[in-house]
Every structure is written in structure tokens, then in C-alpha cells.
Amino acid sequence: MSGWLTIIGIGPGPARWMTPAALEAIAAATDIFGYTSYVERLALKPGQTVHESGNRVELDRAGAALDAARSGRHAVLVSGGDPGVFAMAAAVFEAIERGPKEWRSIDVVVEPGVTAMLAAAARLGAPLGHDFCAISLSDNLKPWSAIEKRLRLACEADFAIALYNPASLARPEGIHRAFEVLRQAKPGNTVIVFARAIGRDDERMLVTDLAAADPATVDMQTLVIVGSSATRVISRDAGQPWVYTPRSMEA
Amino acid sequence: MSGWLTIIGIGPGPARWMTPAALEAIAAATDIFGYTSYVERLALKPGQTVHESGNRVELDRAGAALDAARSGRHAVLVSGGDPGVFAMAAAVFEAIERGPKEWRSIDVVVEPGVTAMLAAAARLGAPLGHDFCAISLSDNLKPWSAIEKRLRLACEADFAIALYNPASLARPEGIHRAFEVLRQAKPGNTVIVFARAIGRDDERMLVTDLAAADPATVDMQTLVIVGSSATRVISRDAGQPWVYTPRSMEA
Numbered sequence: 001m002s003g004w005l006t007i008i009g010i011g012p013g014p015a016r017w018m019t020p021a022a023l024e025a026i027a028a029a030t031d032i033f034g035y036t037s038y039v040e041r042l043a044l045k046p047g048q049t050v051h052e053s054g055n056r057v058e059l060d061r062a063g064a065a066l067d068a069a070r071s072g073r074h075a076v077l078v079s080g081g082d083p084g085v086f087a088m089a090a091a092v093f094e095a096i097e098r099g100p101k102e103w104r105s106i107d108v109v110v111e112p113g114v115t116a117m118l119a120a121a122a123r124l125g126a127p128l129g130h131d132f133c134a135i136s137l138s139d140n141l142k143p144w145s146a147i148e149k150r151l152r153l154a155c156e157a158d159f160a161i162a163l164y165n166p167a168s169l170a171r172p173e174g175i176h177r178a179f180e181v182l183r184q185a186k187p188g189n190t191v192i193v194f195a196r197a198i199g200r201d202d203e204r205m206l207v208t209d210l211a212a213a214d215p216a217t218v219d220m221q222t223l224v225i226v227g228s229s230a231t232r233v234i235s236r237d238a239g240q241p242w243v244y245t246p247r248s249m250e251a
Numbered sequence: 252m253s254g255w256l257t258i259i260g261i262g263p264g265p266a267r268w269m270t271p272a273a274l275e276a277i278a279a280a281t282d283i284f285g286y287t288s289y290v291e292r293l294a295l296k297p298g299q300t301v302h303e304s305g306n307r308v309e310l311d312r313a314g315a316a317l318d319a320a321r322s323g324r325h326a327v328l329v330s331g332g333d334p335g336v337f338a339m340a341a342a343v344f345e346a347i348e349r350g351p352k353e354w355r356s357i358d359v360v361v362e363p364g365v366t367a368m369l370a371a372a373a374r375l376g377a378p379l380g381h382d383f384c385a386i387s388l389s390d391n392l393k394p395w396s397a398i399e400k401r402l403r404l405a406c407e408a409d410f411a412i413a414l415y416n417p418a419s420l421a422r423p424e425g426i427h428r429a430f431e432v433l434r435q436a437k438p439g440n441t442v443i444v445f446a447r448a449i450g451r452d453d454e455r456m457l458v459t460d461l462a463a464a465d466p467a468t469v470d471m472q473t474l475v476i477v478g479s480s481a482t483r484v485i486s487r488d489a490g491q492p493w494v495y496t497p498r499s500m501e502a
Binding site for chain 1: 269275309334340341347348362366369372374378381382387392393405408409410485489493497498499
């Protein structure tokens with residue numbers, strides 16, 4: 001049997017946002033690797049071997065999945081969202097580059113998925129309808145100075161900005177520092193959205209502005225969207241306001 | 252009958268990258284609106300009314316779909332990729348904001364999809380595995396000076412960069428001007444990928460660098476990815492090289 005490794009994303013939560021390609025890979029797998037809370041959401045078949053792991057051992061998990069593929073297993077590595085956006089795909093290729101030469105001949109496929117910012121944007125309207133960027137606030141793997149520099153330049157470029165991994169118990173101060181940078185760089189009426197647990201039962205969205213936003217309410221389940229200068233809010237008599245960034249731009 | 256409008260994305264091409272949510276919306280629709288080449292890819296049922304249109308009348312198409320929903324129809328508006336990324340969702344909310352007050356009470360839902368850069372990234376490895384931005388080179392709706400400013404700042408921020416709408420018959424010079432900016436701002440060994448018709452039969456990917464890349468080969472079906480300073484190429488004995496951007500960053 002010739003082994004392979006397919007890296008999939010299960011989207012932000014509901015099965016209706018998971019691609020058929022991801023489901024096909026799971027159905028064909030002998031071995032499923034992933035962070036426990038993602039693997040729990042899958043409907044698996046008898047005989048499939050599950051290798052669950054915590055959130056902090058990405059390179060080990062990637063190596064184990066590569067070893068399985070190399071030994072002839074059909075391995076699927078499960079990410080949330082899209083596996084290529086602040087997720088497992090980069091860890092796998094990092095492991096390959098550092099690992100034994102034989103790993104380079106493994107049949108590795110990445111299946112794209114719906115990443116959190118696209119799902120949050122869809123639930124809000126179209127806040128990422130024009131040029132935008134995605135920045136992770138996690139400073140586990142990069143210095144805070146680099147994050148701050150990117151954030152300042154993203155403000156100067158007037159991108160709409162999606163902030164991933166905005167806060168955790170281990171580093172609760174990151175989101176506060178990010179908001180200090182945003183408040184220095186952008187006006188108080190800049191549109192801010194806190195989108196929590198998008199697509200799940202406890203989904204919660206708050207549309208506010210930079211002057212009023214309270215970063216203390218942001219947790220690791222939250223995706224923060226910062227509007228560009230063009231981002232607009234459409235108020236409605238009933239229901240949540242819509243947020244969008246027009247396709248056109250003034251000179 | 253109570254009308255609604257759902258805006259969907261069909262992904263970059265193959266049905267296996269289209270979400271179940273998008274398929275459900277199509278199945279429930281009475282009226283399908285969209286650019287001809289997207290609508291042609293759908294499996295429709297007898298009795299569904301198709302409203303095809305060209306690529307350049309986005310606000311008119313949005314208004315027609317809103318009118319249909321307002322009159323009690325179940326309208327689906329079809330985009331390629333993700334409807335919220337350089338696509339129809341922003342046009343709909345722009346139409347709503349400019350349009351009659353009654354449009355604000357329409358039940359409008361946006362379903363996220365797999366946008367071109369995520370599909371291209373997956374086929375290559377994980378070039379968007381760390382902070383990145385998406386810039387449209389179309390200057391139909393924004394001045395070139397704004398595009399150039401964003402591009403310069405994106406280089407300074409050292410984002411991986413996805414360039415959408417890189418070229419067309421009407422404005423073939425944009426991609427050449429963009430490459431002039433890139434060549435001033437970034438070293439010649441910066442990773443460049445031209446990803447054409449991703450997921451379709453005529454898919455073609457070229458992994459090269461800024462010194463060697465020829466922007467004259469880029470057409471409107473091409474998504475260009477520009478690496479950050481950290482983006483790496485893993486060469487292989489057989490098959491296309493993998494491209495990825497590590498999750499970590501040096502100080």
C-alpha cells in the first residue's frame with residue numbers, strides 16, 4: 001500500500017462550511033491526526049485510528065503524520081478553518097524541510113478550507129470586500145516588535161485587517177497592545193468587529209468603533225476585524241447592522 | 252412567500268471545493284443571478300429562473316437580485332471563489348446602502364467560500380502560512396497611486412502578498428507596474444508564484460523568483476503570490492517544489 005498525507009481544514013465549525021474534498025479525505029483515511037477538539041467534530045468509521053494531541057505540539061504532530069504516510073498509511077491531518085492560514089500546513093512543510101530526505105517523496109496534499117476571517121466577514125456582510133490583510137497576534141513564534149511593525153504598516157496602507165489569535169491566558173496583554181497601536185494610527189470612528197465562535201451555537205458578533213471597543217472582551221475564540229477608512233456600517237430597524245468595504249476607492 | 256437573497260461563492264472551480272451551504276442555497280432558489288461562466292457550472296433544476304449577465308454590471312445585477320428577493324423570490328447570487336473577496340457581496344451591500352430603504356429589511360445571507368488565494372496556496376504547500384495580505388490590481392475602481400502605495404507598504408511590512416485581478420486586455424500594464432514596485436522593494440530571490448486556473452483542467456503553476464519572473468505571462472486567470480522574506484521553496488526529485496512560509500519569525 002502506497003501511503004499519503006492529506007492536510008485538511010474543517011472550516012470554522014458547522015459541517016455545511018466543510019468542503020466535500022475534506023470529507024472525501026477523511027473517508028479514505030486509515031489514520032486521523034489532530035488537535036482533540038477538531039477531531040471530535042468528525043464522523044469517523046470503525047477501524048480508523050485516531051491520534052489526538054494537544055494544541056502546542058504542532059511539529060511533533062506533523063512528524064507523526066509524515067511517519068505514518070511514509071510507512072504506507074493513509075494519513076489525514078486535521079486543522080480548524082483553512083489548514084494554510086495560521087494552521088498545520090506550514091508546520092508540516094517545516095517538518096519536511098528539517099526532516100529526513102525521504103519525507104520529500106511523500107504524497108502530500110493540502111485541501112483548502114473556509115478560514116475564520118472569511119466566515120466572520122460573510123456573517124457581517126462584506127468587510128473584507130476590498131484589499132485586506134491577516135495578522136496573527138500570537139507572539140509564541142515571533143517577537144512582539146515584528147507584530148507591532150506589521151500592524152502600524154497595515155494601518156498606514158489602510159487595509160481592512162483581520163486579527164487572528166488575539167488573546168490567550170498565557171499572553172492576555174497582546175490585544176491591549178494591539179489596540180494601543182490601532183488607536184495611535186487610526187481615527188476613533190474606525191469600524192471594529194469582534195466575531196466570536198462564528199457558525200457555532202454560541203456565536204456572538206459585536207459591531208462597534210475604535211473609540212468604544214473594549215479589547216478586554218476579546219478571547220481566543222474571537223476574530224477581530226478592523227475596518228479600513230472606507231469600511232461602512234448599514235444600520236437596520238431590526239437585526240444586526242451590516243458591515244462592508246466598498247469595491248471602489250477615492251483618489 | 253417571504254423572499255430572501257443568499258450570496259454564494261462556488262470556489263475556484265471544482266465542485267469538491269464548493270461548500271454544502273452553497274449547494275443548499277442553490278437547491279432552494281427560485282432565481283439564480285450571476286456572471287454567465289459561473290452559472291454555467293451549476294447543476295440547476297427545472298423551473299429555476301436563470302438571470303445571466305456580463306462581468307461588468309455588478310451593481311445592476313445586485314439590484315436585480317435585491318428586487319427579486321423583495322418581491323418574494325428566493326434569489327441566489329453566484330460569485331466565483333468567496334463572495335466577500337473582490338466579488339459580489341460588497342456590490343450588494345453598496346446597492347443596499349444607495350438603494351430604497353425597503354431593501355434594508357430583506358433577508359440577506361452571505362455564504363463564505365474558498366477564495367482563489369487559499370486554493371492556490373493549498374496546491375503549492377503553505378505560502379500564506381504566516382501574515383499575509385490580498386491586493387486587487389484592478390484600477391477600474393481605484394486609482395493606480397493607491398494600489399502602488401499599498402503594494403509598497405505591504406513589501407515594507409514583509410507580508411506574503413496575494414495579487415488578485417492582475418491583468419486584463421483593458422489594462423495589461425498593471426502587472427508590469429506592480430513588478431516594478433516589487434523589484435524596487437524586495438530582493439531578487441523573493442519567491443514568486445504564478446498560479447493559473449487552480450483546480451481546473453488547465454491548471455498551471457510556476458514557482459520562480461522576482462529576478463526571473465516574467466509578468467508578461469500573467470493573465471486574468473492567474474493569481475500571483477509574492478513571498479515574504481521568510482518564504483521558502485522545498486525542491487523535490489520528482490514533482491513540483493513545495494512553497495511555504497514558516498510560522499515563526501526571527502527578531
